């Protein structure tokens with residue numbers, strides 16, 4: 599298949615936005631796959647800020663980063679991503695070049711603990727205020743579970759009404775696949 603699948607498409611967008619020495623955010627670290635990817639993109643001179651409300655996610659991500667010798671490039675916060683603005687250092691405000699959300703539940707974890715539309719949208723608002731121009735927020739939307747469908751609808755409402763002078767908003771989705779496959783919303787700050 600020549601078309602990018604969903605996760606490679608997300609990775610390409612982040613690669614395009616993030617350079618060595620940059621700041622980046624993983625808003626939902628989970629098992630740390632994206633955190634590790636962001637940490638490689640920012641290199642030794644950059645830094646990644648990661649958030650999750652589950653201690654299990656912090657532990658799993660810490661172990662992954664340690665294994666890959668990336669731990670010193672990352673600060674992990676055991677808090678909700680809607681605390682971003684008061685959590686990341688003020689000198690990074692205006693200088694974040696990429697951010698990622700993987701919505702839904704922790705793979706292999708408690709499926710009852712899921713991302714919620716109100717805090718997800720609040721975190722996107724925080725990010726829009728601290729990203730640099732042309733910084734990209736990539737959101738992978740998993741909507742196969744009941745709460746995921748509610749979050750999808752709230753997010754689509756919010757994203758489709760974001761002022762076009764403020765951000766370019768893109769949706770990337772396979773339209774004819776069964777079983778509600780994930781799709782991407784990408785927001786580029788103007």
Ligand SMILES: C[S@@+](CC[C@H](N)C(=O)[O-])C[C@H]1O[C@@H](n2cnc3c(N)ncnc32)[C@H](O)[C@@H]1O
Nearest residue numbers: 626628629630631632650651678679700704713
């Ligand atoms: C789909 S998983 C992330 C997967 C991750 N990208 C990986 O590589 O494994 C979603 C994560 O979001 C976390 N989460 C849910 N609500 C959150 C919130 N308000 N703030 C930060 N993380 C949250 C969950 O605990 C879960 O670990």
